[in-house]
Amino acid sequence: MKVLVTGGLGFIGSHTVVELQNEGFEVVIIDNLSNSSEDVLKGITAITGKTPLFEKIDLREKSAVQDFFKKHNDVTGVIHFAASKAVGESVEQPLLYYENNISSLVYLLQELQQKSEASFIFSSSCTVYGQAEKMPITEDAPVQTAMSPYGNTKQIGEEIITDTAKVTNISAILLRYFNPVGAHESVEIGELPLGVPQNLVPFITQTGVGLRQELSVFGNDYPTPDGTAVRDYIHVVDLAKAHVIALQRLLNKKNLAKVETFNLGTGKGSSVLEVIHSFEKVSDKKLPYVIKPRREGDITEAYANTDKANNVLGWKAELSLDEAMASAWKWEQKVRNK
Ligand SMILES: NC(=O)c1ccc[n+]([C@@H]2O[C@H](COP(=O)([O-])OP(=O)(O)OC[C@H]3O[C@@H](n4cnc5c(N)ncnc54)[C@H](O)[C@@H]3O)[C@@H](O)[C@H]2O)c1
Ligand SMILES: O=c1ccn([C@@H]2O[C@H](COP(=O)(O)OP(=O)(O)O[C@H]3O[C@H](CO)[C@H](O)[C@H](O)[C@H]3O)[C@@H](O)[C@H]2O)c(=O)[nH]1
Numbered sequence: 001m002k003v004l005v006t007g008g009l010g011f012i013g014s015h016t017v018v019e020l021q022n023e024g025f026e027v028v029i030i031d032n033l034s035n036s037s038e039d040v041l042k043g044i045t046a047i048t049g050k051t052p053l054f055e056k057i058d059l060r061e062k063s064a065v066q067d068f069f070k071k072h073n074d075v076t077g078v079i080h081f082a083a084s085k086a087v088g089e090s091v092e093q094p095l096l097y098y099e100n101n102i103s104s105l106v107y108l109l110q111e112l113q114q115k116s117e118a119s120f121i122f123s124s125s126c127t128v129y130g131q132a133e134k135m136p137i138t139e140d141a142p143v144q145t146a147m148s149p150y151g152n153t154k155q156i157g158e159e160i161i162t163d164t165a166k167v168t169n170i171s172a173i174l175l176r177y178f179n180p181v182g183a184h185e186s187v188e189i190g191e192l193p194l195g196v197p198q199n200l201v202p203f204i205t206q207t208g209v210g211l212r213q214e215l216s217v218f219g220n221d222y223p224t225p226d227g228t229a230v231r232d233y234i235h236v237v238d239l240a241k242a243h244v245i246a247l248q249r250l251l252n253k254k255n256l257a258k259v260e261t262f263n264l265g266t267g268k269g270s271s272v273l274e275v276i277h278s279f280e281k282v283s284d285k286k287l288p289y290v291i292k293p294r295r296e297g298d299i300t301e302a303y304a305n306t307d308k309a310n311n312v313l314g315w316k317a318e319l320s321l322d323e324a325m326a327s328a329w330k331w332e333q334k335v336r337n338k
Contacts, residue, residue, distance in 0.1 A: 002026040002074050003247065006059060006108070007081030008052065009036035011191045012123065012180055014044060015240035016079060018189070021048040023244050028053040028072055031082065035194065043188035059104035069111040077119040077251065078108060079243055083153070086198060087127075087297070090150035101153035105160060113168040119250035120172040121243060122161055126232075126263070126302050127151040128176060135269070136305035139176070139261045147297050158261075165258040172258070173246045178232035178265030178304050180239050182324035183331035190331035191236075200272060201233070201325070204279050205332035207287060215287060217272050219294035222301075228272035230301035232265035235319035235327070239264055242315045249313065265304030266317040275321065282326040 003020060007013040008029030014036075017027050021044070029041075029052050038054070045051045057064045059082055069075065083101045084090070090097040105122075112118040128151065129137050130144030146152035161172045181201040183190030196212075197203045206212045220227035242264050249256070270278070276287050310316050 001077065001251070002028060002072065003077045003079065004028050004030060004072070004075045005052075005079045005081065006030045006104070007083065009033065009038070009040040009054075010081055012177075012236055012239060013079075013081040014040050014189045015184060015236045016081070016243045017044050017052055018047050018184065019237075019240045019244045020247075021050050021052065025244075025247075026053075028055065028075065030055050030057045030059060030068065032056065032058040035084075036192070040189060046188045047184060047186050059107060060099060062103075062107045065107040065111060076112070076115050076117060077247055078112065079121040079247065080105065080108060081123050083123065085150065087148045087150045088198060090148050090153075094149035097149045097153050101150075102156060102160070105157050109160070109164050109170065112170050113164065116169055118170045119247060120161065120170050121246050121250070122157060122172060122174050124158055124174045124176045124261075125151070125154045126176050126178045126265070126304065128155050128158065129302065131299040132302065135301060136267060136303050137263065138305040139263055139308055162259050171250050171256060172260075173250060174259065174261040175242065175246060176261065176263050177239060178234050178263070178302065180236045181233045182235040182237065182319070182327040184237060185327055187327070187331050187334045190328070190335070192335070200275060201328050202332075204276065204287060205328050208279065208283055208285055208329060209332055209336045211336065213288065215276070215289040216292040217276075217289050218292055218298060220291045221294070224271055224301060226271050226273050229298060230269040230271050230303065232268065232303035233270055233275065233321055233324060234265050234317055235324040238317040238319050242309065242313065245313055245315045260312075262309045262313050263304040263306060264309060265306055267304055267306040268321075269301055269303035270321055275325070278321050278325045279329065282322055283329045
């Protein structure tokens with residue numbers, strides 16, 4: 001069966017394409033290369049022995065999306081990763097985010113609604129929970145007022161899909177990711193942030209290779225055991241596998257709810273200092289860091305209750321934080337030594 005993976009050359013998308021191909025799916029990728037490179041295709045091919053189909057399309061071009069579905073009219077399953085994802089940039093340029101993350105989604109759904117049956121998987125985020133009152137966070141925790149235009153696009157995206165699924169033949173799964181980190185064990189693919197990384201793990205590994213002088217730890221006065229903020233870091237390969245299981249669920253099972261939502265995390269919270277210590281352990285390096293004030297807009301803690309993903313989806317994260325940090329570190333060294 002042929003599956004469309006939008007944003008399939010990006011960080012999470014490329015790892016998912018690998019897992020889909022390993023499970024025998026035929027994959028066609030749409031990517032506009034705005035945050036990725038065509039070289040990623042080589043990495044996917046090296047791991048799986050198969051080169052996915054690739055269409056360089058910008059999903060903001062409605063006619064290009066229409067033409068794609070005319071050409072690939074056998075596509076009824078879509079995993080939609082393509083989006084802009086930098087929180088800070090979304091505050092500076094909200095319309096760029098609303099256009100890219102919302103119009104692309106609408107154009108895809110407009111094509112899919114014409115099918116007699118269609119499956120849609122959406123990359124959402126734990127950002128929809130804001131600072132949840134109770135830890136670990138369950139899927140029925142209230143969605144809070146978005147703290148950024150980026151976060152808002154995820155909330156609006158979920159609503160657009162839910163409204164559409166009600167009145168069409170589209171069934172959907174909304175996957176709320178916690179903090180994806182790490183790289184494929186082959187180090188053929190991994191995360192390639194442009195410029196100075198905003199996320200913790202790439203900043204740590206870039207500091208490890210000497211590209212950054214020191215890590216700033218944003219706040220050590222949080223009400224957490226060691227004072228630093230807590231997140232649920234999930235290995236990207238575990239995350240990728242969840243997409244294959246979600247797709248199989250949509251394809252195989254009848255009488256599912258039209259839209260289902262799952263948290264994808266490990267269920268374990270780790271503080272910034274614990275992540276640093278994990279890096280130091282797996283790299284056998286001391287990481288230079290300084291304590292700085294809290295970063296604006298950051299929450300204290302977020303980690304997932306994974307019962308629903310474990311019991312209903314039938315998926316569980318298997319890899320540890322140390323394994324994720326080791327793979328991220330191996331990947332960083334490979335990228336820098338090229
Ligand atoms: N990485 C995270 O921390 C995280 C957390 C929660 C949710 N998400 C969501 O998961 C998805 C994938 O994230 P990622 O980390 O792999 O990001 P990424 O930037 O590595 O991948 C996104 C890919 O989409 C492509 N793309 C963007 N706009 C496009 C367009 N208009 N047309 C065609 N291609 C386009 C980019 O070139 C890139 O290859 C995104 O929707 C993101 O919002 C990511
Ligand atoms: O240089 C850094 C970078 C991050 N951190 C800390 O490390 C933790 C994790 O930060 P990340 O930026 O890696 O991840 P966030 O949880 O802040 O961000 C995630 O959640 C956001 C919403 O809260 C968005 O969804 C975003 O895309 C997603 O990566 C936070 O406590 C942050 O303050 C540092 O101390 N120093």
